[in-house]
Amino acid sequence: MRPAVPAARGAAPAEETRQPPAVELRGVSKTYLQYHEKVDAVRDVSLAIPAGEFAAIIGRSGSGKSTLLHLLGLLDRPTSGDVLVEGKPTAHLSGAEVAAFRGRRVGFVFQTFNLIARFTVLENVVLPALIQGTRPDAARRRAQGLLERVGVGHRADHKGVHLSGGEQQRVAIARALVNDPALVLADEPTGSLDTRSSAQVMDLLAELHEEGRTLVFVTHDLGLARRAARVVELADGSVVRDTREARRPQARKPRAEATA
Amino acid sequence: MSAGLAARLAGGEMKDHVRVYAVVGVVLGLTMASFLLLTSYEQYMLQISRDGIAGTISGDGLVLDHDVTLREAYGGAPRMNHAPELVRHLESTGRYAATPRLTLQGVVFPPSGAPEGAILRGIDPRTDERVFQLKDKVVVGRYFQPDDPATQDLLGRTVAGIPPVSAGPASSDNVTRDYVKAYPAIVGRAFLESRGLKVGDVVRAAVQTGGGTADYHTIGLRIIGAYDIGLPVMEQVLHFVHIDSAREITGWGADAATEVAVDDLRNARLAEPEQVAADLKVLAPASASYTWHDVLVYVSGTLMDTVNLLLYGTMTVTLFLAAAAIHHVMDGIVLRKTREIGSLKAFGARDRTILQVFLFQALAIGAMAGALGVALGYAVVSWARAAGLQTEFLAGSAIKVDFVVTPQALLLVLALPIALCLVASAPPALHAARLPPVEALRRGELAA
Numbered sequence: 001m002r003p004a005v006p007a008a009r010g011a012a013p014a015e016e017t018r019q020p021p022a023v024e025l026r027g028v029s030k031t032y033l034q035y036h037e038k039v040d041a042v043r044d045v046s047l048a049i050p051a052g053e054f055a056a057i058i059g060r061s062g063s064g065k066s067t068l069l070h071l072l073g074l075l076d077r078p079t080s081g082d083v084l085v086e087g088k089p090t091a092h093l094s095g096a097e098v099a100a101f102r103g104r105r106v107g108f109v110f111q112t113f114n115l116i117a118r119f120t121v122l123e124n125v126v127l128p129a130l131i132q133g134t135r136p137d138a139a140r141r142r143a144q145g146l147l148e149r150v151g152v153g154h155r156a157d158h159k160g161v162h163l164s165g166g167e168q169q170r171v172a173i174a175r176a177l178v179n180d181p182a183l184v185l186a187d188e189p190t191g192s193l194d195t196r197s198s199a200q201v202m203d204l205l206a207e208l209h210e211e212g213r214t215l216v217f218v219t220h221d222l223g224l225a226r227r228a229a230r231v232v233e234l235a236d237g238s239v240v241r242d243t244r245e246a247r248r249p250q251a252r253k254p255r256a257e258a259t260a
Numbered sequence: 261m262s263a264g265l266a267a268r269l270a271g272g273e274m275k276d277h278v279r280v281y282a283v284v285g286v287v288l289g290l291t292m293a294s295f296l297l298l299t300s301y302e303q304y305m306l307q308i309s310r311d312g313i314a315g316t317i318s319g320d321g322l323v324l325d326h327d328v329t330l331r332e333a334y335g336g337a338p339r340m341n342h343a344p345e346l347v348r349h350l351e352s353t354g355r356y357a358a359t360p361r362l363t364l365q366g367v368v369f370p371p372s373g374a375p376e377g378a379i380l381r382g383i384d385p386r387t388d389e390r391v392f393q394l395k396d397k398v399v400v401g402r403y404f405q406p407d408d409p410a411t412q413d414l415l416g417r418t419v420a421g422i423p424p425v426s427a428g429p430a431s432s433d434n435v436t437r438d439y440v441k442a443y444p445a446i447v448g449r450a451f452l453e454s455r456g457l458k459v460g461d462v463v464r465a466a467v468q469t470g471g472g473t474a475d476y477h478t479i480g481l482r483i484i485g486a487y488d489i490g491l492p493v494m495e496q497v498l499h500f501v502h503i504d505s506a507r508e509i510t511g512w513g514a515d516a517a518t519e520v521a522v523d524d525l526r527n528a529r530l531a532e533p534e535q536v537a538a539d540l541k542v543l544a545p546a547s548a549s550y551t552w553h554d555v556l557v558y559v560s561g562t563l564m565d566t567v568n569l570l571l572y573g574t575m576t577v578t579l580f581l582a583a584a585a586i587h588h589v590m591d592g593i594v595l596r597k598t599r600e601i602g603s604l605k606a607f608g609a610r611d612r613t614i615l616q617v618f619l620f621q622a623l624a625i626g627a628m629a630g631a632l633g634v635a636l637g638y639a640v641v642s643w644a645r646a647a648g649l650q651t652e653f654l655a656g657s658a659i660k661v662d663f664v665v666t667p668q669a670l671l672l673v674l675a676l677p678i679a680l681c682l683v684a685s686a687p688p689a690l691h692a693a694r695l696p697p698v699e700a701l702r703r704g705e706l707a708a
Binding site for chain 2 (some may be wrong): 096116
């Protein structure tokens with residue numbers, strides 16, 4: 001028997017606006033083959049992330065948090081079930097279409113920053129824009145602006161590896177924003193940071209949400225999770241709790257791009 | 261994402277691995293330079309051989325006694341039996357023109373410069389015109405005339421009848437028989453000009469007459485003319501005398517010959533070698549027959565022996581090793597850059613783009629290796645020409661070492677390393693391109 005999932009408290013933004021969820025999992029399972037043994041990372045999960053949501057996914061190590069996040073961002077394909085983006089199924093999408101979705105609509109932030117060591121900070125931020133075909137000069141201007149915004153503009157010409165962990169993660173956030181995505185997915189964004197840097201990064205993510213972006217992050221830190229409006233708890237690949245605190249700030253207005 | 265960005269990413273990767281790429285590129289470049297030199301030298305030799313034949317030095321075929329090798333057709337062949345009968349027989353078919361020849365090898369001693377190996381070919385001017393058209397190639401002086409004093413000065417004596425003035429091994433200064441008489445000769449124009457000679461001059465020569473043994477006569481060659489076939493290397497070596505002169509020098513008698521040369525009258529230029537070979541096998545079953553193609557292969561083979569095969573083999577092995585190295589390097593890069601590949605895919609890079617990143621690197625290494633090969637190859641060619649390198653040719657003569665660099669060879673030297681690098685890089689590049697993004701990120705984190 002699957003544990004009962006408590007109903008989320010508070011009204012979902014999607015219901016308020018009657019828009020399809022920014023991204024939705026419908027009966028999604030993901031099974032890996034590990035050393036010739038099947039491992040169910042995610043089991044029959046149905047989860048809707050409305051546009052403008054600020055959600056945290058929590059759970060113990062191995063509970064399937066990261067896999068769930070990857071499925072939401074189409075970084076991974078489900079073994080069964082479907083992922084819907086703005087109400088549209090994605091199972092039939094080609095690799096190129098999925099890549100285009102990832103590049104234009106999603107910004108990823110990784111725990112270990114994943115900055116390319118041989119590139120400067122500015123080049124790292126510019127890269128996703130260039131991948132999407134943005135003109136280099138426009139991409140550089142936008143990237144520089146984002147670096148100023150996250151407080152590392154003065155380090156633009158430095159190599160990423162010469163920055164502190166907190167600075168690297170802020171660069172990674174700038175990089176996630178360079179294509180102006182409606183959905184930002186962060187996998188343990190503070191997992192490699194000290195407390196002070198963690199707070200700065202969470203402030204930045206909260207800002208992104210406040211300006212209307214849909215933001216989902218994975219964490220095992222309950223304190224950080226409480227900053228989100230919604231907390232989805234996973235255990236053994238299943239959602240065991242899904243709570244939404246109405247008193248927590250919601251996005252002022254979901255970004256138009258999220259529902260386009 | 262544009263191919264330009266993939267190229268930039270590839271460039272960044274190459275900077276990260278500049279040393280290993282440099283080593284692979286240099287190895288490939290050196291191999292390709294060797295390949296260029298070898299093929300160009302081979303081309304040069306083939307051209308010499310082909311021009312030699314097209315320049316009427318040979319005909320469509322040669323018939324020698326049954327156990328005589330083609331090597332001996334360039335001097336040292338024993339007396340051929342039944343040459344007149346064979347000529348008549350071949351001519352009677354109406355398909356072939358035939359002429360006897362008596363070829364000797366020796367050394368010429370020009371008034372200036374070092375002695376040089378020579379082929380002295382005795383031809384019958386009356387019948388040779390139908391086979392070789394040497395007459396048309398004489399550009400200085402004149403061709404043989406029926407009343408040339410080829411034998412008149414001999415007064416009934418033969419060289420063989422003259423007792424030796426000294427005994428001992430053959431050399432330019434110590435010959436087994438000495439008979440100084442100037443035989444009318446048509447020499448190569450290149451020989452004439454390089455030695456500062458003119459028509460009417462007499463050049464001393466030592467000619468081997470013992471069918472391959474060390475039995476030499478010193479003779480004189482009175483230059484009556486010079487031929488030009490546009491092939492200086494042959495013009496330096498090959499000289500013509502009247503066949504009666506050659507017969508007198510050898511003392512073999514009036515009908516003596518070492519070979520019968522034929523020309524297929526059905527073809528204006530070089531005949532189909534298979535057809536000629538088949539005909540001669542029927543027409544002269546007891547003889548050894550060779551086609552112009554055999555001559556080509558022989559002359560080429562004289563200069564480019566089986567060592568070439570070994571060189572080509574070594575180069576092939578080197579290329580395979582370089583390919584294996586590139587494959588290994590790319591594999592390593594894909595392994596080390598797995599997380600980066602995952603990140604790029606997370607940012608929207610397509611599989612095709614990842615493929616391009618790696619293939620551009622392969623393309624760049626291959627292109628650099630090809631360019632290096634061409635540059636080094638040309639450098640060696642220039643050096644060899646400037647240094648005036650020479651190598652031993654027929655009858656102890658020397659020819660300069662030169663190269664004919666064909667557009668095909670250049671194209672191959674440029675394209676082969678690129679193709680090789682692309683093929684060697686394709687498996688790791690495809691592996692990288694097909695890596696699922698999550699898998700790449702996960703593996704990358706494990707590797708980190």
